[in-house]
Amino acid sequence: MPSTTLTSAVTLDGVTFSWPDGTAALRDVSGAFGTGRTGLVGRNGSGKTTLLRLIAGALEPASGTISRFGRVDVLPQRLTLDTGRRVADVLGIAGALDAVRAVERGDVDERHFDTIGDDWDVEARAVAALDEVGLPAGALDRRVGELSGGEAVIAGLVGLRLRGADIALLDEPTNNLDRDARRRVHELVRTWRGTLIVVSHDTTLLDQLDDTAELYDHELSVFGGPYAEWKAWLDTEQAAAQQAETAARQAVRREKRDRQQVESAIATRSAMGKKAAAERSAPRIVLGAKKRAAQVTAGRLRVEANEKVDAARAAADLAGRRVRDDASVRIDLPDPRVGSGRRIATIGDGERSWVLQGPERVALIGPNGAGKTTLLERLVASASAGSAEAAVHNDANPGDARPETAESDDSAAEWRRCAHATAHTDRVGYLSQRVDGLDEAASVLENIRTAAPGVGDVELRNRLARFLVRGDTVLRPVSALSGGERFRVALARVLLAEPAPHLLVLDEPTNNLDLDTIDQLVAAVGAYRGAVLVVSHDDGFLERIDPALTLELRDGVMTEM
Missing domain, CATH: 1.20.20 (F1FO ATP Synthase)
Structure with a gap:
């Protein structure tokens, strides 16, 4: 494999780490990360996050050594959940900032001068750094909970830069970010100086980096090039x-x-x-x-x-x-037999609406907070309720599918004021961003059985095996599953339902998937003969499923892109 020729910033020699129950997360891993920017890829469960935590010193290896040539700093993966922290705390300058302000107010306590040192311009530098990435004036004193998820992550990246660590570690920095936030994160990473190690399934981000490292079967290998070149190799x-x-x-x-x-x-x-x-x-x-x-x-x-x-x-x-004998998710969707002229759903705003018709793929994009998930939930609820609007549209003329004038009856009054969505079928499969909808106390098999009541347990087990849910795992309660197992069960419950959904509704489906499973999902969606409505900020994923229509929701207004 072609490899980086840069000087090593992190070297691992025979590193082994096991969890308290004896499960081996990493076994005798050796390798090195260069002083440039490296994307770290691998299947879910391969140990990428564990490896970052070991490099950061948050975990200690059971055996082996890790050599770090410089100071290490980390972008916390759960940064957005710490809503009470000030942005100044996220940047790591709160102590110096508060000390400077105290002195400016006339407090000449010697402790303030010790805290400040030579950093008297800390506020000016921080404000300039925040302004450079588009964060609003006065952001230093705002709480994380007052920022969008994207703004919080960007503030965290600015903090990494200001603190000036030699080695920076990022774990899925673009997860759940909208397009604008992703673009700004990509730009920050593209212009990063110093050593950067990024775990991500965002291929656009990975292609901004110098090298690609893969953790596969407890082996670490490094390729001297970005993700696309590594994948081709x-x-x-x-x-x-x-x-x-x-x-x-x-x-x-x-x-x-x-x-x-x-x-x-x-x-x-x-x-x-x-x-x-x-x-x-x-x-x-x-x-x-x-x-x-x-x-x-x-x-x-x-x-x-x-x-x-x-x-x-x-x-x-x-x-x-x-030859890699990988255990990958194999998604083979049933045929819902949706005719090309059949109306499946209507989606729109107060001025216009569009009809999903036949086996059509539609993408819904827009910034975080625009209401995309709420719109999907309304769509799914209308399918469950069997609304009058759905019945009327099922009998309507299937011609002139897009665009159409918004409905004018009394029930549509609210639709004129905001985005709306109505299903024209009760066979809708919904995979939510929160991966909810599963019965926590019931077993995996029981959860899948409710979605496909006419299928025997042996066949259900066979189908679950395609999603890498095997053996005694199918008898465990959902509450006992790992995050990756839980997602695969939720995905299986939606995709293996019988009768097959006329409409698949997927809300940010790639957030929790490794790159190989995304490949499988793309292939499955491409072969699916029903309608698909996808909300995603992942442009690479949307480009691959090739939607016939892309709608942007912003400030309650729908725009065809």
């Missing part, structure tokens, strides 16, 4: 590995056939020798010598043939180890 390498394995397996079969031919030739010679002995076609001493020679030759031929088979098997095993 990996695909090429795996194609070559599969071809080499196929050729090696063919060589094993060929050597086995050759060995059978050798055994057949030995058997033929033995039969001829026995016949000659029976007919006494030569003196006994000559026949004995020929028999002994034949036995020696047969033994040598058998050894040579077996050695060739063993060598071919060893080569095949070596080639096979290069």
